[in-house]
Amino acid sequence: xxxxxxxxxLSMFGILTFLAKGSVSGPCWVGWYQPEVPKSLRK
Amino acid sequence: MPxxxxxxxxxxxxxxxxxxxxxxxxxxxxxxxxxxxxxxxLVAIIIAAGLLGCLPTALTAVLTISALRxxxxxxxxxxxxxxxxxxxALAVSIGKASMIFGNQIPVLASAFFVVIVSGISLQVVSLxxxxxxxxxxxxxxxxxxKLRKLSLAAVIFITVLQLILLYVNPETFTRYVLAAGLGVxxxxxxxxxxxxxxxxxxxxxxxxxxxx
Numbered sequence: 001x002x003x004x005x006x007x008x009x010l011s012m013f014g015i016l017t018f019l020a021k022g023s024v025s026g027p028c029w030v031g032w033y034q035p036e037v038p039k040s041l042r043k
Numbered sequence: 044m045p046x047x048x049x050x051x052x053x054x055x056x057x058x059x060x061x062x063x064x065x066x067x068x069x070x071x072x073x074x075x076x077x078x079x080x081x082x083x084x085l086v087a088i089i090i091a092a093g094l095l096g097c098l099p100t101a102l103t104a105v106l107t108i109s110a111l112r113x114x115x116x117x118x119x120x121x122x123x124x125x126x127x128x129x130x131x132a133l134a135v136s137i138g139k140a141s142m143i144f145g146n147q148i149p150v151l152a153s154a155f156f157v158v159i160v161s162g163i164s165l166q167v168v169s170l171x172x173x174x175x176x177x178x179x180x181x182x183x184x185x186x187x188x189k190l191r192k193l194s195l196a197a198v199i200f201i202t203v204l205q206l207i208l209l210y211v212n213p214e215t216f217t218r219y220v221l222a223a224g225l226g227v228x229x230x231x232x233x234x235x236x237x238x239x240x241x242x243x244x245x246x247x248x249x250x251x252x253x254x255x
Contacts, residue, residue, distance in 0.1 A: 009060050016074035017067075023077050027116030027173040027181055027190060030109035031084055032242070033126030034119050035076040037179040038069040043186055 101138025107226030115172035117233035118242035145218025
């Protein structure tokens with residue numbers, strides 16, 4: 001059960017990180033509000 | 044500007060269970076922020092446009108604006124709620140206008156509109172894009188050049204697609220072509236200083252209304 005939860009959280013974190021990296025490929029996110037981009041993702 | 048509370052809580056949960064570093068925790072919080080900022084206005088647009096009977100054209104406008112915006116940047120709102128209100132109002136207005144006027148405009152006039160919008164947009168994009176924000180500054184000049192070229196390519200791609208659709212089946216596609224054209228017009232406007240002034244003005248009004 002612990003392994004399942006760990007795997008699920010790891011997958012979720014992977015997907016979210018992918019989304020975050022994709023979002024900083026341009027100068028802004030698609031909406032009308034741009035949250036502050038984490039320093040580690042800035043290009 | 045701080046993110047949503049739920050993003051911080053989600054990031055804390057990830058950190059606790061996956062032993063994340065501070066950098067990774069920040070990325071997790073940011074990614075939950077942008078997921079919420081995508082889902083919240085999109086759901087609101089789908090509901091509002093669905094109720095007003097203009098869902099396909101509103102989504103066409105959203106898709107066009109988003110495709111250009113992610114490459115060229117533009118004016119921003121100062122908080123997520125204002126962002127959602129502006130996005131919904133804009134998408135629904137363009138969607139409804141396209142549904143009403145889409146079938147009343149002659150094909151030749153639609154094609155003329157597409158070419159004029161494209162010409163103005165290419166000029167503005169080549170001069171101003173990418174318009175960065177303080178929250179995501181562009182420090183690399185190569186990246187700036189690349190984004191400008193990609194923005195120009197996106198405008199050309201959308202224009203060619205609009206003209207093909209008008210040629211293939213004008214009766215069906217004129218309303219979608221009009222929605223995409225108005226989307227390009229809006230996104231081009233948001234790159235200009237006037238777009239920034241409008242964003243600031245919209246923020247002031249929405250903040251006043253929300254405080255009442």
